[in-house]
Amino acid sequence: MSLSVFWLKDDFRISNNQAIKALIEDKSSEKKTIYIYEKQQYQLCETQKWWLARSLEIFKEKLESLKIMLDVVHENSTKSIKKLITNSSLTRIYWNKSCHINENIIEDDIKKILKDNNIFYKEFEANLLNPVEKIKKDDGTPFKVFTHYWKKAEQIYLKNNDKYNSKIFKNYNQNLTKDKNIEAIYPKKNWYKKFEKYWEPSEEKAKEILDNFIKKSIEHYAINRDIPSVEGTSKLSPYIKFGQISVHQIMQKCLEIKNKKIGYRKYINEIGWREFSHSLLHNFPEMEANNLRKDFDNFKWNKNEKLLFKWKKGLTGYPIVDAGMRELYETGWMHNRVRMITASFLVKHLRIHWLEGEKHFRNTLLDFNIANNVSGWQWVAGTGADAAPYFRIFNPILQGEKFDPSGNYVKKWCPELKNIPNEFLHKPWEMPEALQKEKNIIIGKTYPSPIVKHEEARNSALRAFKELKK
Ligand SMILES: Cc1cc2nc3c(=O)[nH]c(=O)nc-3n(C[C@H](O)[C@H](O)[C@H](O)COP(=O)(O)OP(=O)(O)OC[C@H]3O[C@@H](n4cnc5c(N)ncnc54)[C@H](O)[C@@H]3O)c2cc1C
Secondary structure, three states: OEEEEEEEEOOOOOOOOOOHHHHOOOOOOOOEEEEOOOHHHHHOOOOHHHHHHHHHHHHHHEEEEOOOOOEEEEOOOOHHHHHHHHHOOOOEEEEEEEOHHHHHHHHHHHHHHHHOOOOOOEOOOOOOOOHHHHOOOOOOOOOHHHHHHHHHHHHHHHHHHHOOOOOOOOOOOOOOOOOOOHOOOOOOOOOHHHHHOOOOHHHHHHHHHHHHHHHHHHHHHHHOOOOOOOOOOOOOOHHHOOOOOOOHHHHHHHHHHOOOHHHHHHHHHHHHHHHHHHHHHHOOHHHHOOOHHHHHOOOEEEEEEHHHHHHHHOOOOHHHHHHHHHHHHHHOOOOOOHHHHHHHHHHHOEEEHHHHHHHHHHHHHHOOOHHHHHHOOOOOOOOOOOOOOOOOOOOOOHHHHHHHHOOOOOOHHHHHOOOOHHHHOOOHHHHOOHHHHHHHEOOOOOOOOOOHHHHHHHHHHHHHHHHHHH
């Protein structure tokens, strides 16, 4: 008897998955897939527990159609692999390398154990366009500026990319069988049930979304990507995070477009930003919990639980900020433009540390990944690489007027404002009292008064920034 194993991680797809391809082609008498659930890893990611559990159910069904069993174990990865070696006839194991440095450390430990036990293993590159350590400046140091990084990374990718197998094996069966180890992963509160309305974590769905996006939206992406009320972006981020689709498949599909206009260019650049974030975190792992720019270490952040709570709940009194925070809580996703506005409001208007915002997004985003999240937060806070300078402070009123002029986005997520006249859409507190009564929007009662005044908050942030420079 010999056993070969596919170690499943964030790669819930059959197509374009080199590790599972290796297992399928393997000649062992027994084959299986193992998923190791480390509770610790998901401790602060409540929303993602739903995506993960659902993905496991769907993928299990798919594997069964290929006559491959899926074992979900709740344990620490190293211990679990050691047990597998002791208790089975394990001879070969395959996996796709994680794109996060902390997981790479675990993978390296496991490689050592496998080697010591004479077990064959193969690790494939799958989650980034280029191996993360490959893209360096000519002098061997890491890039800190996106345009320079991407110029080199894109060229190297285009030179080396292979045609990947994009065949989809089978649609999964909707009547999924229960597995108690998967059920135990679901979040304890039923609030996650609403995600089922918005998302289906399968590779078929990811492919369908990509195909539709290329057909209908990529051409207008350069403009529409900034308008949160239209479906102008791909919304593939949680699928990319959990590997229902790979960035290679996305690039391949984009390269097939005959007439590559500005929308294509902009979209590819965003995939480039994902690569850049992963490269940053790989080269500067300390940025997970610290300012990349050390000159910010003495910045005077505010500690204010009450304001932080109102920001999380979407009760700041600034409609574009509140709409974003409520979209996040309801759907587990938020539009990129609004992520920038809400994040800026937290770190500049409320002057609350970016780590607080990072933690909240980590807990509520279905697409959370540490590299993009930390880079996104440090970019907005001005503490990161190639970041927006701290003194450039988004005005939430002007941002709302520019990117949600119709108010469709705000009215969708803050329905109490549905009758507001356009001129007050993004500054409802300016409505005369009589009008408030007429429209049944009573500021301070049916919709909150602003928790800070824009001009005062802006000046206070600029003063704190000036202090830092002394
Ligand atoms: C404060 C803050 C926190 C963020 N946290 C995350 C996070 O945890 N996970 C995450 O995937 N993205 C994060 N982003 C980046 C971005 O907002 C999302 O990737 C994007 O909104 C996902 O929607 P989409 O798939 O429709 O994107 P599209 O516009 O369709 O872009 C396609 C893909 O490119 C990548 N991408 C797009 N924009 C960025 C960007 N600015 N940086 C890096 N990669 C990008 C994503 O993988 C995305 O799915 C964050 C941004 C900010 C400002």
